[in-house]
Amino acid sequence: MPDELRPIRMEVGVHRNADGSAYVEWGENKVLAVAYGPRELHPKHKQHPLKALVQCIYNMAAFSVGDRKRPGPDRRSQEISKVCSEALTHVVFVEEFPKATIDVYVEVLQAGAGTRCVGLTAASLALADAGIPMKGLVTACAAGKVGDRVVLDLSKEEDNHGDADLPVGIVVNTGEVVLMQMDGHLTKGEFDEAMGLIDGATRKIYEMQVAALKCKYQEVGE
Numbered sequence: 001m002p003d004e005l006r007p008i009r010m011e012v013g014v015h016r017n018a019d020g021s022a023y024v025e026w027g028e029n030k031v032l033a034v035a036y037g038p039r040e041l042h043p044k045h046k047q048h049p050l051k052a053l054v055q056c057i058y059n060m061a062a063f064s065v066g067d068r069k070r071p072g073p074d075r076r077s078q079e080i081s082k083v084c085s086e087a088l089t090h091v092v093f094v095e096e097f098p099k100a101t102i103d104v105y106v107e108v109l110q111a112g113a114g115t116r117c118v119g120l121t122a123a124s125l126a127l128a129d130a131g132i133p134m135k136g137l138v139t140a141c142a143a144g145k146v147g148d149r150v151v152l153d154l155s156k157e158e159d160n161h162g163d164a165d166l167p168v169g170i171v172v173n174t175g176e177v178v179l180m181q182m183d184g185h186l187t188k189g190e191f192d193e194a195m196g197l198i199d200g201a202t203r204k205i206y207e208m209q210v211a212a213l214k215c216k217y218q219e220v221g222e
């Protein structure tokens with residue numbers, strides 16, 4: 001089905017040592033996000049006198065893909081870290097924490113297409129769990145083109161044969177787009193169709209994020 005999401009499961013508060021954490025399974029993806037902060041940024045010359053720095057560090061485990069991935073940062077993970085950091089900076093009330101850093105580590109344990117969307121969705125949940133003040137959660141989902149069809153949330157096989165991929169991060173409660181990248185080519189009509197699918201999907205995923213947060217805090221309250 002072109003408008004179908006892969007199965008998604010989310011849990012918040014899964015890591016004892018972090019200030020906030022989230023674990024998301026989405027299709028074949030398994031992603032852990034842990035958040036720390038706000039805490040004083042070191043080295044001091046990196047501090048901003050008026051606001052916090054939000055740093056998202058995306059990493060794919062060596063065992064996360066079929067062929068062993070060479071451990072450590074590469075151009076792709078640096079790019080994903082950068083776009084996710086920028087997306088999260090838009091929602092965190094950074095002015096409340098001058099000179100501070102807020103760090104989110106996104107660890108991809110198993111990868112199966114769309115990890116940046118899963119990672120960003122998990123990262124915003126981990127920040128919320130850490131009690132970081134934000135104007136909303138970031139919810140991300142991709143759509144792409146397989147043959148001449150626009151398809152939501154491409155699986156690994158679809159992605160391999162896909163002609164385009166459009167990952168988008170949205171702050172659902174304000175409608176702001178905080179991440180948008182495009183691989184390949186979409187016509188204006190195809191782009192609009194893809195954005196329509198992503199809009200509907202992110203609303204559903206947002207409800208799951210809220211439910212995951214409520215689930216943890218209801219348990220704590222009981």
Ligand code: CDP
Nearest residue numbers: 065066069076111112113114115116117156
């Ligand atoms: O994961 P995402 O779609 O956000 O990023 P991508 O760069 O478009 O990668 C697509 C997929 O290729 C990933 O989700 C992985 O399943 C796979 N991949 C891989 O097998 N080995 C890598 N070194 C990088 C990605």
